[in-house]
Amino acid sequence: MAKATEKNRIPRGAVRHHIVDVASGLFYTNGIRAVGVDTIVAEAGVAKTTLYDHFASKDDLIIAYLEKGDQMFWRDVEATLQQHAGDPRRQIAALFESFETMIASPQSLGCPFLSAASEFPELNQPGHAVALAHKQKLRDRLRDLAVSAGAHAPDQLADQLLLLLDGAFASKRVFRTDQSPVRMLHTTAQLLLDFHLAES
């Protein structure tokens, strides 16, 4: 009876959202393979049948977790870019300042997409395609910003910036402290901007 009442009270979308939220926290903190569906339903306070009513399998939940992370990432990126609209060089610099702050924060355990690719190395495994698409989109976006900023070698600048960012993410997961190399992220990005966008 309690369950039926609850079911009637909570919209279907909210239940799905809640399950993804709980799974995301568990996957990010513990690793994806380390967390079973039983743990997720227990933590979410829903029946296992409810979870399977929303997600055909754990794989679908992994994809929902990464897609949610992707949306949050881009929402933050676009907000940062918006603050410096019309100044692409400043936009890139501001992005890397915000990335450094984010990664250095105690809450950060690195990048969910890099971790997913570590756990699921093959391109056809759950979540790897989402991780790859995320990084490729970021690579393209950095390239577009580099073009707008007038870089002569925008592909190179974009890839160099991506190396730094992924290095900061990966390093944080290992070192687990803001004393990791992450503290060099934005100054190194700035150095690359100076190199590629030198006034001459």
Added chain:
Amino acid sequence: MAKATEKNRIPRGAVRHHIVDVASGLFYTNGIRAVGVDTIVAEAGVAKTTLYDHFASKDDLIIAYLEKGDQMFWRDVEATLQQHAGDPRRQIAALFESFETMIASPQSLGCPFLSAASEFPELNQPGHAVALAHKQKLRDRLRDLAVSAGAHAPDQLADQLLLLLDGAFASKRVFRTDQSPVRMLHTTAQLLLDFHLAES
């Protein structure tokens, strides 16, 4: 009978070595949590009791896998450094050329230590301490080389180089192609050397 014969023929150290070899290939290719002890014994062609005769638990095998990777890594690094003994700037450049070649090769699935930290995020989980010690040793070694090369800010140079390297490793695991940003690794390291070691 066949097993007893095999046991009598193969030295204890060789069996241990063989099990670590097989487990290493499986862990690196598939992820550590994805591979169970049953798969390892099947692939190694040994009895499960033989595995547990050498390793108290899968955790011990994970540590042996990472320690073996650490030894191989340093053997390669020291060989590269040896070729340019007395020229620390060239030693760093040569290291990053060799890292790029290694990571861009089709066999590379990124860094086993970064992947272990992705799968075991907590410092007290199996292998994380080995991964952290590996990266800290590399960070210290890069710093020593930077000092020898005359860098005014050797800590910064070391951390910048480590960001690049870990970015290349992490990127390869996601992109799975030598068209990933890894192709910018050694030229970017060179740029940092030019910046930090400018003749003036």
